[in-house]
Amino acid sequence: xxxxxxxxxxQDVVRGESKNVEFKEMLPENSEKYTKTIVAYANTQGGTLxxxxxxxxxxxxxxxENVLFxxxxxxxxxxxxxxxxxxxxxxxxxxxxxxxxIIVTVSPESMRPYYLKSKGKEKGTYIRVGATTRPAxxxxxxxxxxxxxxxxxxxxxxxxxEVTDDAVETLCHDMNIRRREMQEQKETTxxxxxxxxxxxxxxxxxxxxxxxxxxxxxxxxxxSDYFPFSKTQCAVFKGTDRxxxxxKREYSGPIYTQVEDAVNFVLRNIRIEAKIxxxxxxxxxxxxxxxxxxxxxxxxxxxNLTDESCVQVAIYDDRLEVTSPGGLYNGLTFDxxxxxxxxxxxxVIANVFSQIGFVEAxxxxxxxxxxxxxxxxxxxxxxxxxxxxxxxxxxxRPLPTQNIGETSEEHRNNFGINSEERQxxxxxxxxxxxxxxxxILSSDSTQTADKMSEQIGISRRSVENNxxxxxxxxxxxxxxxxxxxxxxxxx
Numbered sequence: 001x002x003x004x005x006x007x008x009x010x011q012d013v014v015r016g017e018s019k020n021v022e023f024k025e026m027l028p029e030n031s032e033k034y035t036k037t038i039v040a041y042a043n044t045q046g047g048t049l050x051x052x053x054x055x056x057x058x059x060x061x062x063x064x065e066n067v068l069f070x071x072x073x074x075x076x077x078x079x080x081x082x083x084x085x086x087x088x089x090x091x092x093x094x095x096x097x098x099x100x101x102i103i104v105t106v107s108p109e110s111m112r113p114y115y116l117k118s119k120g121k122e123k124g125t126y127i128r129v130g131a132t133t134r135p136a137x138x139x140x141x142x143x144x145x146x147x148x149x150x151x152x153x154x155x156x157x158x159x160x161x162e163v164t165d166d167a168v169e170t171l172c173h174d175m176n177i178r179r180r181e182m183q184e185q186k187e188t189t190x191x192x193x194x195x196x197x198x199x200x201x202x203x204x205x206x207x208x209x210x211x212x213x214x215x216x217x218x219x220x221x222x223x224s225d226y227f228p229f230s231k232t233q234c235a236v237f238k239g240t241d242r243x244x245x246x247x248k249r250e251y252s253g254p255i256y257t258q259v260e261d262a263v264n265f266v267l268r269n270i271r272i273e274a275k276i277x278x279x280x281x282x283x284x285x286x287x288x289x290x291x292x293x294x295x296x297x298x299x300x301x302x303x304n305l306t307d308e309s310c311v312q313v314a315i316y317d318d319r320l321e322v323t324s325p326g327g328l329y330n331g332l333t334f335d336x337x338x339x340x341x342x343x344x345x346x347x348v349i350a351n352v353f354s355q356i357g358f359v360e361a362x363x364x365x366x367x368x369x370x371x372x373x374x375x376x377x378x379x380x381x382x383x384x385x386x387x388x389x390x391x392x393x394x395x396x397r398p399l400p401t402q403n404i405g406e407t408s409e410e411h412r413n414n415f416g417i418n419s420e421e422r423q424x425x426x427x428x429x430x431x432x433x434x435x436x437x438x439x440i441l442s443s444d445s446t447q448t449a450d451k452m453s454e455q456i457g458i459s460r461r462s463v464e465n466n467x468x469x470x471x472x473x474x475x476x477x478x479x480x481x482x483x484x485x486x487x488x489x490x491x
Contacts, residue, residue: 020047022131023055026063027071031078035116038079040126040133041106042087042114043144045328047128051075052101062099072102082118085111113144129386137388142306143326152347153305154218155204158226161215163206167223168197168213171205174256175356177450182357195355203355204348217305218348225252229308229325232258232296234265236315250310255300255349256356262296262313263289264446267486269315270396283479283488287320287394291372291381295392297358298365299324301350307388320394327385334383337366369394430475433458434466438475438489445486 022037034049041047051071052063063071072091079087090105113136116124125136125144136144146153175195183192197213200206205222207214220226232251238244247269251261271286285292299311304326314321328337329345344350353359366383373381373394382393430438436456440447449467453460470476477488 020045020128022047022049022133023053023058024049024051025054025061027051027074031074031082032116032118034075035078035082036124036126037128037133038087038089038104038106039083039114039116039124040128042083042109043112043126043136044108044128046106046108049104049106050101051104052099060096060099060101062096063093063102065100068093068100068102075102075104082116083114084117085109085114087114110148112148113141139304139307140388143304146306147329152345154216154221154346154348156217157207158215158217158220161220161226163213163215163219167219168200168206171200171219171223171254172196174254175352177448178256178356178358181448181450185357203351205352216348218346218352221255221305221349222352223254229305229310230255230258231310232262232300232313233310234262234313234315236269238317240316240318242314256353256358258311259293259296259300259358262311263293264444266292266296266313266315266320267446270320286396287378288372288376291369291376291394292320293358294365294368294372295320295322295394297353298322298392299390301353301359302326302329302345302390304388305346309389318396318398320396321391322394323389323391325389327388327390334385338370366392430470431466433462434470437463437466437470441476441487442489445488447487 020041024034028034037047037049041049053060072093076089076091079089087106087109089107092103092105093100094103095101113121113125115121115126118124121141122138123135125141126133127136127140128134143153172195179192179195183190197206200219201208201213205216205219207216217227221230225231230252233248234251235242235248236246238246249261249265251258251265266287267285267289272283273286296311296313299313299322303311303324307325309325311325312321312323314323326345328334329343350359359365369381369392373379378397379395381395382391384391384393433456437452440452440455449460449463453463456463467476471478475490477490479485479488
């Protein structure tokens, strides 16, 4: 006996086809016309195939009751005979306005990739893109294979890559610096233990053998520019499309430095907004720094590393756009992602990012971007899943004409400095160290004391003492928090 379907579900049906719903007016003679959709659902986020509804008009035409169960058996047999590995969908009849339809529900399956036996894996693997079923690319098939094997690409051993003591020590050193920065930002007295080679082994960054250590792909990504696709391409465009470049940079090397370089690139090329609070002029970036960092971190943390495309960061007159190779991972839907669900594509990288404070909590990235935009009274961010990539657009507010085109760096250089401050700078007798600090912060206002200590060759405490003197002289002004602020060099 067919089950009756409620009115809410009827409304869902008549809304039309989507990424997860497809209609068939009748059972096609050629089963491939629907079994490839079943395969695509199993390989992506699941879905529903409805027989007895016209795909163009959405008219409920129904299935003849005399052949209802025969039709259901034919569907089940075709799926069983055509698909590899086996897919077992839920096939049920429902009654709508006296007419019977057949609803075939497929869950995201785990033994990926699924494909049509008659075509083989290379040509018979399908995925769902929007409301269409498409053949999977070779890169997507490789990723599906790893999903099925429950293997993360960044865990795999990079055959032939040499693990040197210098590379290990540099990675541990850099992670420890960022862990200290994370503690300072949280303003906690709790001290995290120093990262050691043992930690790298436990986190699967390295694999210990009787003959020494083997490098995972994650270790290579964290220590070198060995992989040509491991780059962050940054650009500023005139207008709202990619017709005219105003500036472009390409960052390579360890991916944590790529994240920092890309964030600084954005901060240098967006505007600073000033507000008067009493007699004090307060400045802030036009876009929330937390959201900028989150967008770029997410792009690297969740990208498809079997795809040879690069992470792209683009600044337009109306938005910041960050594009990551690879869509949502392993059947995760956008709604699930916004609710806090997380499926890690790159488990080792994600863990390292968490250890150094780049990632605060799993599954919160997209919500944090949306919440930051809301707090800044910005338009709703846009999240776009494309066939082979995922894009986030953070929209800028239109500003008065006189401010259009003024980057934060230009604004900072043009910031109003009174004559007394200029005279103080001219008359100040600065040490070589202080001049070096001023020079570093003039070119990169977000530099930390740890990084400056490395560049200058002095202790972190010495850098902090000199910064304190420069602040007392009125030559340095700190804007914002320890985590998201920047230094203004008064010239």
